[in-house]
Amino acid sequence: MVPSPTARTTSAHAPGAGIGDKIRGTLATGKTRWGMLALVFFATTLNFIDRAALGVMQPILAKEMSWTAMDYANINFWFQVGYAIGFVLQGRLIDRVGVKRVFFCAVLLWSLATGAHGLATSAVGFMICRFILGITEAANYPACVKTTRLWFPASERAVASGIFNAGTNVGAMFTPMMLPLVLHVWGWQAAFLCMAALGGIWLIFWGLKYYNPEEHPTVTKAELDYIQQEKEPEQTTVSFGTILKMRGTWAFALSYAMTAPVFWFYLYWLPPFLNQQYNLGISVTQMGIPLIIIYITADFGSVGGGILSSVLIKRGMAAVKARLVSMLLCAISIIGVVMAAGSSELWVAVGAIALALGAHQAWTANVWSMVMDYTPKHMMGTVFGFGGMCAAIGGMFMTQFVGYVLTVTNNNYTLLFTMIPAMYFIALVWMYFMAPRKIPQV
Template sequence: MIQSHSSPLETKHVSPHAGIGDKIRGAMAVGKTRWGMLALVFFATTLNYIDRAALGVMQPILADKMSWTAMDYANINFWFQVGYAVGFLLQGRFIDKVGVKRAFFLAVLLWSLATGAHGLATSAVGFMVCRFILGLTEAANYPACIKTARTWFPAGERALATGIFNAGTNVGAMLTPALLPLILSVWGWQGAFLSMAALGVVWLVFWSLKYYAPEDHPSVKASELEYIQHGAEPAQKGAPLSQILRMRGTWAFALAYAITAPVFWFYLYWLPPFLNQQYNLGISVSQMGIPLIIIWLTADFGSVGGGILSSWLIGRGVKPITSRLISMLIFACAIGCVVFAAHASGLWIAVLAISLGVGAHQAWTANIWSLVMDYTPKHMMSTVFGFGGMCAAIGGMFMTQIVGYVLTVTHNNYTVLFTIIPAMYFIALTWLFFMAPRKVPELG
C-alpha cells in the first residue's frame, strides 16, 4: 500500500522549526550527490532550449533568405509541436520502462543530430521536417528531468529542485541571443546549428559517466540515501496506460498544463519577432540580445523563487499540495502585468511587463510540476507527465496556429494575444483546485 509523502523537513535531519538557512545547511549536510544529478538535467534543459530558441532569434535572417511569411514561420513551429506532442507520450512511457539513464541518452543523441540537420535545410518545408524530428526527440527532456527530481529529491526540496532545472530553459533562451550573433558572424547560420549539435555530444559524455539511480550510485552517502527515500512508497512495477488514464490526478495535471504551457512557447517563438517589429531592434547583441537576456534572467529568478515559496510554506506546516496551489494563485495574479506589453510607450516598459509575466509563468511551472510529483506514484511519474506534456504540446499546436492567424488578420497586432494570457492561468488554477488529489493514491 502506498502512503502519502511526509515532508523531509520532518525527518531527524532537519527540524521543521528551523530557519531557512538552517534547513539548507541541514539538507546539504546529509550529502550533495543529488545536486550533482540535478546539475546534469539543468544543463540538458539549457541545451534543449538553446536548440529550440535559436530559430526565433535567427528568424529575421532565415525569413529573408528563404522568403518565409508569418504563416510559414507559424507552420514550422506547428510541426515542432506535432512532434513534441507525439514524443511526449512515447518518451514518457519509454523512460518508465527502460530507465531514465538509457532513455535520456538516446533522446539527447537524436535531438543533437536533428539540430545539426537544420543546417542542411534549404526551404520552409525542410525546416518543418527538421523541427518535427527535433520535437519528437526533445520531448524526452521534461519527463526525464521530472523523473530525476522525483527520484532524487524528497517533497520539501522538490519544488526548489524543479525550479532549478527548469531555470535551464531561461539560461538557454538567454545564452542564445548573447552568443548566436557572434557565431553567425563567424560561421553563418548553418554553422550555428552544427555548433549546437556538438554541445549535445559533450553533454552525453558527462551523462553516461555520472548519472545513476540513488540506490545504485557508487558514491552516495547512506545518510543522503535515507534522506531522499524518507517516506517514499515502496518500489512498484510499471502501470498500464489504461490505469494511468483512469486516475483523476492525470487529468488534473494534463488539462491545466495544456492551458498554460503554450504561453511559454508563445514567448519563446514570438518575442524576438514582436520586439523586432515594435522597436526595429535587428539581431545584434546590443539591440535584440540585451532585452531578451533581461527577460530570461528574470524568468530564472521566477523559476527558482517559485520553488522557494512553496518549500517555505511546507516548512511552515502547510501541506505540500496546498502550498503549491497558494503559490500558483500568487503567480497567476502577477502574470496579469503582460497586458501592458502590447501598448507600452517604450522598449524598456515592454521588457519590464514581459519580464514580470515570464518570471511569474516560470514560478507557476515549478509549482505545477511539483504538484503532480506530490500526488503521483514514482513508478508512473514519467508516463503521467508525458501524457500531460502531450496535451500541452497539442495546446501549443493550436496556440501556434492561432497566433499566426491573429497576426495575419490584424497585420501583426499583438494586443489580443497579450490580453488573453492572464485568464488562461485562472482557468487552469480553478480546474486544479477541484481536481488535484491531495495525496498519493492508494493502489492495489
C-alpha cells in the same frame, strides 16, 4: 547522552527547527542529488538553445527563404506535432526502460536533428527537421521530472524543479548572446552545427555520471534515507489505461495544456514582436539586451517560485496547498503583461513581459512539483509524458492561432497578450478542484 548523526539530521528537519538548523541538516545528508540536478539543468539549457535559435534567426531565415508569417507558424506547428508524439512515447519509455538510457538516446538524436537544420533550403525542409527535433527533444522534461522525483524529497522538489527549469531561460538568454558572433563569422548553417556539438559534449558527462539513487556509487546511506523518506506504494506494472483513469493525471494534463503554450509564445514570437514593434535588429546590443533582461528575470522567478512553496512546506503547510498558494500569487503577477502590446516604450514592454515570464516559470516549478507530490515515482514519466503531450497539442493550436491572428490583424499582438493572464486563473481553479492531496495506492 550524545545524539547520533542520524538523530541530529532528523531533528534538523523537524517543524520547530530553525532555518540555520534546517540548512545544516539538509547539507549533512549529502550532495550527490545536486550533481544529478546539474546534469538535467545543462540538458534543459541545451534543449532551449536549440529551440530559441530559430526565433532569433527568424529575420535572417525569413529573408533567405522568403518565409511568410504563416510559414514560420507552420514550422513551429510541426515541431509541436513531433513534440506531442514524443512526449507520450518517451515518458512511457522512461518508466519502462530507465531514465539514463532513454535520455542518452534522445539527446544523441536531437543533436543530430539540430545539425540537420543546416542542410535545409526551404520552409518544408525546416518543417521536417523541426518535426524530428520535436519527437526527440520531448524526452527532456519527462527525464528531468523523473530525475527530480527519484532524487529529491517533497520539501526540495519545487526548488529542484525551479533550478533545472531555469535552464530554459539560460538557454534562451545565451542564444542571442552567442548567435550574432557565429552568424557573422560562419553563417546560419554553422550555428546549427555548433549547437549539435554542444549536445555531444553533454552526452559524455551524462553517460559517465548519472545513476539512479540506489545504484549510485558515491551516494551515502544518510542521503538515500533522506531522499526516500516518503512512503511509496509498491512498484507494480500499471497499464496506460489505468493511468488515464487517475484523477491526478487529468488534473495535471489539462492545467499544463492551458499554460505551457504561453512559454512557446514567448520563445517563438517574442523576438519577432520586439523586432517589429521597436525596430530592433539581432545584434547583442539591440535584440540581445532586452531578451537577456527578460530571461534573467525568468530565472529568478523559476528558482524563487520553488523556494516559496518549499518554505511554506517547511513551515507546516501541506505540499499541494503550498503549491496552490504559490500558483495564485504567480497568476496575479502575470496580469500586468496586458500592458506589453500597447506600449510605445520598449522598456515598459520589457518590464511587463519579464515579470510575466518570471511568474510563469515560478508557476511551472510549482505545477511540476505538485504532480510529483501525488504521483507514485514508478508512474512519473508516464503521467508527465501524457500531460506534456496535451501541452504540446495546446502549443500546436497556439502556434496556428498566433499565426492566424497576426495575419488577419496585420501583426497586432494586443489580443494575444490580453488572453495570457486568463489561462492561468482557469488552470488554477481546475487544479484546486481536481488535484489529489496525497499519493494514491495504485
